Amino acid sequence: MENSRQNRHRSDNQKIVILRWGHRPQRDVRLTTHVALTARALCASGFILSDVEDSSIEKTVKRIAERWGGNFEFSMGVSWRNAVRDWKTAGGVVVHLTAYGENIQTSNVLGKIKSLNKPVLVIVGSQKVPGDFYSSEVSDFNVSVGNQPHSECSALAIFLDRFFEGKELAKEFDKAKIRIIPSVRGKKIQTDAETSC
Amino acid sequence: MENSRQNRHRSDNQKIVILRWGHRPQRDVRLTTHVALTARALCASGFILSDVEDSSIEKTVKRIAERWGGNFEFSMGVSWRNAVRDWKTAGGVVVHLTAYGENIQTSNVLGKIKSLNKPVLVIVGSQKVPGDFYSSEVSDFNVSVGNQPHSECSALAIFLDRFFEGKELAKEFDKAKIRIIPSVRGKKIQTDAETSC
Numbered sequence: 001m002e003n004s005r006q007n008r009h010r011s012d013n014q015k016i017v018i019l020r021w022g023h024r025p026q027r028d029v030r031l032t033t034h035v036a037l038t039a040r041a042l043c044a045s046g047f048i049l050s051d052v053e054d055s056s057i058e059k060t061v062k063r064i065a066e067r068w069g070g071n072f073e074f075s076m077g078v079s080w081r082n083a084v085r086d087w088k089t090a091g092g093v094v095v096h097l098t099a100y101g102e103n104i105q106t107s108n109v110l111g112k113i114k115s116l117n118k119p120v121l122v123i124v125g126s127q128k129v130p131g132d133f134y135s136s137e138v139s140d141f142n143v144s145v146g147n148q149p150h151s152e153c154s155a156l157a158i159f160l161d162r163f164f165e166g167k168e169l170a171k172e173f174d175k176a177k178i179r180i181i182p183s184v185r186g187k188k189i190q191t192d193a194e195t196s197c
Numbered sequence: 198m199e200n201s202r203q204n205r206h207r208s209d210n211q212k213i214v215i216l217r218w219g220h221r222p223q224r225d226v227r228l229t230t231h232v233a234l235t236a237r238a239l240c241a242s243g244f245i246l247s248d249v250e251d252s253s254i255e256k257t258v259k260r261i262a263e264r265w266g267g268n269f270e271f272s273m274g275v276s277w278r279n280a281v282r283d284w285k286t287a288g289g290v291v292v293h294l295t296a297y298g299e300n301i302q303t304s305n306v307l308g309k310i311k312s313l314n315k316p317v318l319v320i321v322g323s324q325k326v327p328g329d330f331y332s333s334e335v336s337d338f339n340v341s342v343g344n345q346p347h348s349e350c351s352a353l354a355i356f357l358d359r360f361f362e363g364k365e366l367a368k369e370f371d372k373a374k375i376r377i378i379p380s381v382r383g384k385k386i387q388t389d390a391e392t393s394c
């Protein structure tokens with residue numbers, strides 16, 4: 001990848017927000033919650049549940065963020081068109097994750113996104129997204145994480161892991177009330193200033 | 198990582214099977230389906246739904262595999278204890294994915310697993326797995342994909358992406374009846390010998 005050192009430096013501070021489209025309350029609660037928690041754990045700055053509201057997801061995400069720390073913004077109910085328009089107006093770039101897009105492994109699409117050094121809005125849809133999502137009016141890039149059907153949760157995870165070059169998995173979260181101490185065996189938890197097993 | 202070239206060569210052929218523990222029919226259908234499809238799309242060899250049977254998952258996974266190709270083995274109903282015992286008896290290594298384990302980013306746990314060059318059984322659980330899972334009688338390695346709560350689906354995706362060093366996302370699947378042609382815009386599908394848009 002060209003400019004890998006420069007990109008690495010840039011991506012540390014490059015803002016990413018995830019927009020989840022097509023959520024169906026009740027039916028999609030667990031999956032969308034996993035997408036939101038993946039976004040938070042892998043150092044996205046925020047999550048937008050577009051077009052609908054679902055207080056159960058908001059509650060879970062805020063509870064986790066309160067306990068495990070960090071600065072993760074959650075919003076819901078905004079229309080995806082307005083969110084995309086506002087993001088672009090503010091100078092950001094829009095990435096649509098889709099199995100049909102440019103393959104993150106076999107193309108240099110990720111390098112191109114990073115080299116722009118702009119805030120990134122990642123649209124995570126479902127199988128049947130509006131055709132508009134593929135157009136340049138909406139997405140600056142259509143990115144596929146492999147070209148097989150699998151999971152928007154997995155696709156987002158790999159996208160973020162590659163975008164941040166793995167460093168997101170080593171990050172300490174500010175204001176955490178609870179931390180895991182990685183261990184060969186068993187569970188080690190640190191709560192506030194104490195360590196327990 | 199030591200011996201990276203040697204490990205890269207080895208991992209291309211190193212067999213990985215995913216064991217999903219703790220599935221609850223109905224409640225977990227979609228999430229477990231996403232875990233299974235992630236396993237298949239990211240080039241695991243097979244998937245074991247342990248301790249329970251769920252024909253809806255079997256049906257979906259087999260339908261996808263039939264259409265999109267590859268050689269993905271699906272089984273269900275076997276007890277996790279028997280699956281682990283049989284795997285170890287056959288000379289395989291067992292990896293337990295857990296937020297409490299050795300961090301895949303900050304430790305060399307992945308290098309150690311790959312350098313063994315043995316078939317790998319990856320146990321994907323849920324929040325409350327039996328304590329036995331952490332013990333050496335069950336898991337040879339406890340691996341965390343970050344130490345924040347997120348999703349077993351995401352954790353598996355990143356584990357496989359790193360294990361196969363990204364090459365799994367470029368793989369062509371044998372006997373596919375349908376293929377996606379990666380595209381900057383729109384959807385391009387190839388069915389059998391034809392290409393359509």
